[in-house]
Amino acid sequence: MTASRSAPGLTWLNSSAESDARTALHEVCAxxxxxGTVLARRPYAGTAALLAASDDATGALDADGLAEAMAGHPPIGRPEPGDATSAREQRGMAGAPEELKAEMLELNLAYQEKFGHVFLICATGLTAGQMRDAARSRLANSPEAEREIVRTELMKINRIRLSGLAEREPERA
Structure with missing residues (x-):
């Protein structure tokens, strides 16, 4: 048996009540x-199958679905208080100089003004400067090009979050 097949969170996801699985998956993507797509394809033989289902579901999101997914993400540099996942993913901004944080706030606002949604980037492992540079660069994109970049970034975020869900021990009641 491979490690992914014995992943405790994946076992839980496969066997949990739909309402519990729905709640857990909402923490991954709103x-x-x-x-619905990820739930419908249960049970998963392994983490790779779960990630493939996620990629398919992300690729199939229409404009409303993308907007709904993005609404579940706080702006870069401003994770929701008490949201450990966003704080961990955005830790590259935590120690940034105040000037860079202020510039990121301005870029977030300009981005939201232009595209109508938060600047979404898979921030895991990125420095504050890399996130700022990406925001600057992406402001020049057309809405159509940016929508596909957002889809790709969302796919990366979903994969990281789902991998974590699959590997963690389920909470005991």
């Missing part, structure tokens, strides 16, 4: 259609 798009209802994504959650």
């Amino acid at each position: 798009a209802r259609s994504w959650i």
Whole structure:
């Protein structure tokens, strides 16, 4: 048996009640259609199959689904208080100089003004400067090009979060 097949969180996801699995998947991605697609393909033989289902579901998101998914993400540099996942993913901003944080806030606002949603980037492992540079660069994109970049970034985020879900020990009641 491979490690992914014995992943405790994956075993839980495969066997949990739909409402419990739905709640857990909502922590990964807020798009209802994504959650529905991932739920419908249970049970998963391994983490790779779960990630493939996620990629398919993310690729199939329409404009409303993408908007719903993005609404579940706080702006870069401003994770929701008490949201350990966003704080961990955005830790590259935590120690940034105040000037860079202020510039990121301005870039977030300009981005939201232009595209109508938060600047979404898979921030895991990126420095504050890399996130700032990406925001600067992506402001020049067309809405169509940016939508596909957002889809790719969302896919990366979903994969990281799902991998964590699959590997962690389920909480005992």
